[in-house]
Amino acid sequence: MSEPLPLIYLVRHGETAWTVSRQHTGLTDIPLTEAGERDAKRLGEHLRDLAGARVFTSPLQRARRTCELAGFGAGAVVDLDLVEWDYGDYEGLTSKQIRHQRPGWRLFQDGCPNGESIEQIGERADRVVARLRALDRNAVVFSSGHFSRVLAARWLGLPPADGRLFTLNTTTLSILGYEHDRSEPVLRLWNDARPGRE
Numbered sequence: 001m002s003e004p005l006p007l008i009y010l011v012r013h014g015e016t017a018w019t020v021s022r023q024h025t026g027l028t029d030i031p032l033t034e035a036g037e038r039d040a041k042r043l044g045e046h047l048r049d050l051a052g053a054r055v056f057t058s059p060l061q062r063a064r065r066t067c068e069l070a071g072f073g074a075g076a077v078v079d080l081d082l083v084e085w086d087y088g089d090y091e092g093l094t095s096k097q098i099r100h101q102r103p104g105w106r107l108f109q110d111g112c113p114n115g116e117s118i119e120q121i122g123e124r125a126d127r128v129v130a131r132l133r134a135l136d137r138n139a140v141v142f143s144s145g146h147f148s149r150v151l152a153a154r155w156l157g158l159p160p161a162d163g164r165l166f167t168l169n170t171t172t173l174s175i176l177g178y179e180h181d182r183s184e185p186v187l188r189l190w191n192d193a194r195p196g197r198e
Helices: 017-021 034-050 061-069 095-101 118-133 145-155 160-165
Strands: 008-012 054-057 076-078 139-143 173-178 185-192
Touching: 008 034, 008 145, 034 061, 034 173, 054 061, 061 076, 061 139, 118 139, 118 145, 118 160, 139 145, 145 160, 145 173, 145 185
Parallel strands: 008 139, 054 076, 054 139
Antiparallel strands: 008 173, 173 185
């Protein structure tokens, strides 16, 4: 009997003050809230059977702390490609504030001035996908919302801009995998908040 195909457990970091206020949080390195820490611990209880999985995390503290609280800090490898979108001039602003300055703006279409374009995010996601596809065992990946959405799109072979189709809440679990073989990437689970909430 053949070995089961590996699964990629994708975790969006826990709540921060800026996720509550809906401010774009790219490279600003802010901590989790108390609720975010509590949810990360709770999520870890549902992932404890993943001993032996490879673990990767964004270098930003919100992802690293979620990784630690979920019980995966000791074996985690920091991957610079997992960092959140660089929002440039729009860092710290809400979408409403941005659209007041630039009516009709859409992140996945327009990118950010003095930040990253959707093409640049797609290139980073492609590097991560290539590394994950080379694994022969399960992996747990801790990152941020918009980058993870682009990662899912690229996992499926969709254009980076199709990340707009995948909404993602804080402290959620998603699973990327395959159907019959490695030539058929699929989403096995998306945006599941139950493991991280009471």
